[in-house]
Amino acid sequence: MSCQQTTPYYSVDSDVYHTCRNCTLGDNIESDKRRSGEPGRRHLCQRCKDIKAGRVTR
Numbered sequence: 362m363s364c365q366q367t368t369p370y371y372s373v374d375s376d377v378y379h380t381c382r383n384c385t386l387g388d389n390i391e392s393d394k395r396r397s398g399e400p401g402r403r404h405l406c407q408r409c410k411d412i413k414a415g416r417v418t419r
């Protein structure tokens with residue numbers, strides 16, 4: 362599985378952001394809490410890192 366790069370997005374109650382559209386954690390964000398754009402002080406989601414590094418197979 363490869364990262365489907367998109368605008369950074371995150372949940373308002375989380376301190377991580379996602380850049381892969383196909384991140385399963387990002388996909389779990391409730392739509393009313395989801396924001397996209399500048400992630401500020403949030404850090405990149407570990408799963409997004411793994412997807413980009415090719416460590417996620419599905």
Ligand SMILES: [Zn+2]
Pocket residue numbers: 378379380381384385386387406407408409410
């Ligand atoms: Zn992610």
